[in-house]
Amino acid sequence: MRLALGVEYNGLGYNGFQVQPDRPSIQGELEKAISSVADAPVHIVCAGRTDAGVHATGQVISFDSPNDRPLSAWTRGVNARLPDDIVITWGKEVSDGFSARFSAFARRYRYIISNSLSRPAVGRGLVSHCYRSHLDAVAMNEAAQCLLGENDFSTFRGAGCQSLSPMRNVSDIAVLRRGSFVVLDITANAFLLHMVRNIAGSLMEIGLGHKPVSWMQEIFEGRDRRLAGPTAPPDGLYLVDVSYPDLYGIPARTELGPLFWE
Template sequence: MALGVSYNGRAFEGWQSQASGITVQDHLEQALASFCALPRVQTLCAGRTDSGVHGLMQVVHFDTPLQRDDNAWVRGTNRFLPETIAVQWAQRVPSSFHARASARARRYAYVLLESPVRPSVDCGQVGWVFRPLHQDAMVSAAQTLVGEHDFSSFRASSCQAHSPVKHVLRIAITRRGAYWRFEFEATAFLHHMIRNIMGCLIAIGTGKQPVSWMAEVLAARNRDAAAPTFSPDGLYFLGPVYDASWGLPDRTPAFDWLP
């Protein structure tokens, strides 16, 4: 069975199950177990998110002998979930489907508020910078990262990925009023990779570093060469990209409200 799940990550210690039980996976698996009347239901996700990071279309799969229609899975599981987590869709999939391994790419968006005053109503939903940003400089620097590269300079020390080499397919930077949206698509991402890239882009956008600095950071293959890790507040996992042959819904709920 596959599910599409959205969540506000601010109250959780990331996606992956932990002893504390305060993770999205813990809540989802408890809800599924309650709905299925089983001691435990174990899930596998398309991409783990950190503490404070939001998910608009996390995809998970799990094995179950229970036969229910798709809408029953959605309504029944949501009944046992906190209000900040919601199953968006459910669909039976063949046993060959794997939420992580079957994904061709993954997409994220970072929403950033440029304002002399910190966020209030959207606190926890957006990152924040109080200095003006220069779009052309950030766009030029971002293009340095497109393609297949060794992203060691943007890799957290706790990263468990087998290789730092990843293929970034697209980075787009747009602005609407006081809000910036940075969109990232890659075959896969390293731990903290986007937040570390964001730190560098903002350093360049505010004029602290030249555009050429991004290439220097990338070539260094050393985390110490890059900017500090940026806040998780405005980071959204938009979801994985699968081949159409799987027949999974291709939609990202609530994406349009993001500036």
Template sequence: MTKKVVLVVEYDGSEYKGWQAQKLGIPSVQESLEKALAVVANHPVRVVCAGRTDSGVHASAQVVHFETDAERNERAWTLGVNTYLPSDIRVVAARDVADDFHARFSALSRRYRYVIYQSSICPAILSNGVTWSYRALDAQAMKEAASVFLGTHDFSSFRAIGCQANTPIRTILNFDVQQVGQYIILDVRANAFLHHMIRNFAGVLMSIGAGEKPIAWAKKTLDAKDRTKGGITAPPTGLYFVGVEYPEHFNVPFCKLGPHFLPYIEELSYDVPS
């Protein structure tokens, strides 16, 4: 009897050309995971993810589902599968899920964190896990600027030129900026994201934080609805897919917000503009 299984997956995307399986010989997270799952399931496995990540982007809580007729317990889908995975990919939770669950289409929102490390010296540790800023950034100015992105807008100024989404309209549900020691964390939750959207947010906010641009430039960029009017696309190294929200009845495993090297950050809520 075929059943559906949901997994929560953590990975360091530094050595992969993104999530999606590609041509033979091009490393991807999806291909590595499917190969490991096939060994444990004893049949080919195809996984569907909540949100594809680009080359060099990480995840602390990517959600995927797959179908199988293999009778395995949760331990087999976690520890067993991890035995066959490279050290930079790990299944951290597994659970049987209802047949009508879909990792992508059942999602109510997705959440990313962008981690910036401020130091006069480029870090050796986590060099591929954070985005380095040699200048001190004004986190409060970045936070004020980010508030204009809340709500439903045309985010054409923040989509990649090659973005294939049918519409640039997205709803930002939360956008927080916090400083913890030398880290500045951009924490963004939305119904969905455009290609390079978070990295383009980061590029604009880092310019504002560095004092290169005024706070009002964030709204000016948003209102322009033109990618050429925006800032640089920030590097992928600091970007993490950290969570997906689903209807409670699906009982998808919940993992503590990552990445795990960050200390606890207090959850904040916002009233989203209509």
């Protein structure tokens, strides 16, 4: 049987999603717990491989189990074997043609910035922090609109990216302020390595008044990572939703999170 599971996790204690030798990973913990329930080795496929320290409220994984189990075993049973900072939120049996990665047509991320003089204590590691001045979210949002559509995102491509093409299609992007928080919300068909964090770092340069709104278009057209701003830290980055064709019946998310955000 092939299963799809929704996964939420706090990425602080992990070296990213993907399994790496001698380092803790989200994939490693999930495969260990799922294999225990399946009573056989299981390899999972994820919708998006998040970086070290990055979180998720809407990650999706899929896998094949050689042994049949009730759906509750893949939710409550797996959760009982997972550490407290990883949880299965839903489960569904799917057709053999479903892949958490290849069947998805869009991923949505949120990057949350605490824009206050004092560093966050309760939200440490869960939000990024910018204390230098009041970020101009209106200017950041205006600058971000040049990224819409299918384009070459080489300017925001991290070193070591293994993607065969820098082309990505951004369908929605917005920057908004809510009190002392500034949030970048972006949806695309897929993302390059560090793409969201590199976009966030450049938009913060504009929000701080270091660069004009027009600078975003200039560096984007330059297709050179060296032209852009610094890579924003992983703190505050969340994979919040993954979209699939209706035929697979994957549950639609109504509350994207994270916990303290609508």
